[in-house]
Amino acid sequence: MDERFTALLTRFLPARGDRELTHDTPLRDLGLDSMQSIELLFAIEDEFGVSLPDDDLTDTTFATAGNLWRAVSAATETQVGAA
Amino acid sequence: MTTTAPNFAEPADAVAAVVAEHAGQTDADAAxxxxxxxxxRATGLLGLLVPAEHGGLGGSVADVLAVSTRLGREDMSAAMIFAMHCQQVAAVVRHAGDRLRGELLPAIAQGKLYLASVTTEAGKGGHLLTARAELRDDxxxxxxxxxxxxVTGGAHADGFLVTMLGPNATSPNQVSLVYAAREQLEVTASGEWQPLGMRASHSGALRLRGRVPGHQVVGEHGGFHDIVTRTFGPLAxxxxxxxxxxxxxGALSRVLGVLRDPSARGSLDLGSELLLTRLARVRRRLAVVHALLWRTExxxxxxxxxxxxxVRLxxxxLKTTAAEECHAAVDELVEAVGLRHGYLRGSPTGLERALRDLRSAALNYSNDRLYLADGRLALLDPEVRFA
Structure with missing residues (x-):
């Protein structure tokens, strides 16, 4: 996970406290709800210039920081490759 | 695709007959x-979703829907009591641990365990996925x-599936679902149940206090979100x-029965274009709901x-459409047949009770809340693809 991603993600985790973000960090437990998931998604799209396909917008994708990072990375690769 | 369940039509008819016999009285008494x-209990329908190896009928979700529709024709309260019990059973079947499944499923199959759902809570604005009261691990x-x-049927339930904030939760989203038998709890009913409709659902307020063994958590602690996505939400x-x-x-059927009654032949103008158009519109509303229900299933x-x-959309x-169209259909039937058969309690059409009952549909997990969620979900799918 790059720093840009974790910094952005942190803004959407009101219950994070001082816990470190790892791949396995459960996002819902840190306060990410469905409305914030959508705002987070838009923020990711603005920051990384990619859009996540709706097939990827599942509970699993938003379950952990690592899962979300993998989806963002995959989208970056395919969409940058296609550009 | 079928909308009837030949295997379970007999018990469903048996229950429907009892429902029909008492529905007027339970409505009048709010009982x-x-x-x-x-x-x-006696027909085994409480155990419709319990797998055969636990003694149940081994039915499917489609079977639950067919039976619910059958019961709904006679009385919406009784049908909802059945459907919501099946929703609880599905959660136990799919998400409870082996020990809890072994304790509950045979009892459900034997008709000894009617389950009520405890998900509402004061001060959380109807949000299903959050909780305030915290479960304590002692x-x-x-x-x-x-x-x-x-709590629908709370005064009569043998056991409860209760949502609470999981032990040591760090956010209000970490909700746990826990089973509690009536005898494990001190159950105090409060307030009066005098609603407009759904009167026989007897959905009064309850205070539950007690202690249950740790294995009675259904799914993982804090994992209710997953149960809602996979089971509770779809089944609801x-x-x-x-x-x-x-x-x-059922309302349309009874209206058609009155209109076609040979003893009334000649007194009703079945050639009335206004009447025919209204019947067509009612029928169309129901066809849309029927198609959407079985497509979603x-x-x-x-x-x-x-x-x-x-899929969430x-x-x-389905829920918002069914709530609005079914209510609108019965409202239109009231217009079609007028005061005597549309508005009076004693009419064989039963429209008065059906309309009061269906008024709750848009409020029961509020359509307003679902439209907000759907608006957000629509933003996630700019291509507009359909499930």
Missing amino acids: FPVRALDEM DGELVVDRFAPI HLGWSACWLGTAS AVVAGADDLSRPR LLNE
Whole structure:
């Protein structure tokens, strides 16, 4: 996970406290709800210039920081490759 | 695709007959349909979703919908009581650990365990996925202390599935689902149940206090979100919609019965274009709900991930559509037949009760809330794809 991603993600985790973000960090437990998931998604799209396909917008994708990072990375690769 | 369940038509008819016999009285008294529940116990229908190896009928979600629609034709309260019990059973079947399944499923199959759902809570604005009261872990036992403003059948349930904030939760999203038997709890009913409709659902307020063993958590602590996505949400929207479709279909059927009654031949103008147009519009509303119900059932049965935006949208759209169209259909029937058969309690059309009952449909997990969710989900699918 790059720093840009974790910094952005942190803004959407009101219950994070001082816990470190790892791949396995459960996002819902840190306060990410469905409305914030959508705002987070838009923020990711603005920051990384990619859009996540709706097939990827599942509970699993938003379950952990690592899962979300993998989806963002995959989208970056395919969409940058296609550009 | 079928909408009848030949295997279970017989017990469903048996329960429906008892429901029909008592529905007028339970509505008038705002009393729980105890006789109908007894028949659900005796026929095995309470265990419709319990797998055969635990002694149940081994039915499917489609079977639950068919039976719910059948019961809904006679009385929406009794149908909702059945559908919501099946929703609880599905959660136990799919998400409880082996020990809890072994304790509960045979009892459900034997008709000894009617389950009520305790998900409402004061001060959380109807949000299903958050909780305020926290479950306390006391040396392996779970301490339940919870007030719920609306618990359908709470005074008659043998056990409860209760949502509470999980032990040591760090955010209000970490909700646990826990089973508690009535005898494990001190159950205090409060307030009076005098609603406009759904009067026989007897959904009064309850205070639950007690201690249960740790293995009575259903799914993982804090994991209720997953149960809602995979089981509770789909079963709720499918089950409720099936009940509402049944109630509106029963209403249309009884109106048609009155219109075609040979003894009334000549006194009613069946050539009235206004009447015919209204009947057509009512029938069309029900056809849309029917098609959407069974399409959604098929999508849910075949989907590998129910959390995809377009699947969530479909499930919510089923609920909002069924709630509005079924109510509108019965309202239009009232217009079609007028004061005597549309507005009076004693009419054989039963429109007066059906209309009052169906008024709750848009409020029961509020359509307003679902439209907000659907608006957000629509933003996630700019291509506009359908499940």
